[in-house]
Amino acid sequence: MAIRYVHTNLIARDWRALSSFYVRLFDCRPVPPERDLSGDWLDAATGIDKSHLTGIHLRLPGHGDTGPTLEIFSYDACPDHPDANPDTPGFAHIAFLVDDVAALSQAVLDAGGSAVGELASRDVPGVGRLVFRYLRDPEGNIIELQSWN
Structure with missing residues (x-):
């Protein structure tokens, strides 16, 4: 079975502002199209009723045109997230x-x-x-x- 790393998802309060930050400071490049996703298929996949998200993929620097992306999405409804620290379990940085x-x-x-x-x-x-x-x-x-x- 062939396996290839594709992307990491980052949920943002404001995907446009956060993606702009990563483009300006870290030379990430937008990979069109912008996403505007909703429907029964997304509700089933996320387990969130009436989910709707928007966002974009950013090509990470140093990996060429087929390298992995940082997927920055915003949901219409987004709960507050506690601050993570370097020792918080889960994806850290x-x-x-x-x-x-x-x-x-x-x-x-x-x-x-x-x-x-x-x-x-x-x-x-x-x-x-x-x-x-x-x-x-x-x-x-x-x-x-x-x-x-």
Whole structure:
């Protein structure tokens, strides 16, 4: 059986604003068309009566035209979500390899993101020096920025 990773879904309060954040700061690229989904088939798949969602897929950087996407959707009705922390069970964060962790950290903060922790580094024997930081996007989802020297 052939298996290929396709996408990760991120539910947003405002999919347009959040996707714009990832396009501007992380060089993600929209993959048309925008989605506007509803119907019995979606209700059956999600277990949510009268579900309706809108959004878009963003091609993640560094993987070419057939690489995985970040699927950012908004439901018409979206309950509040408790803040997640790096140790919260479940999917914890999305990570990007970047040239300058400090500079992109500041760009995330300037674009409405927030800090989780501070810039950190460590030597990994046999691999190199890791510089990384955890931040939150404008909707509170955790992002890891990392570079290796």
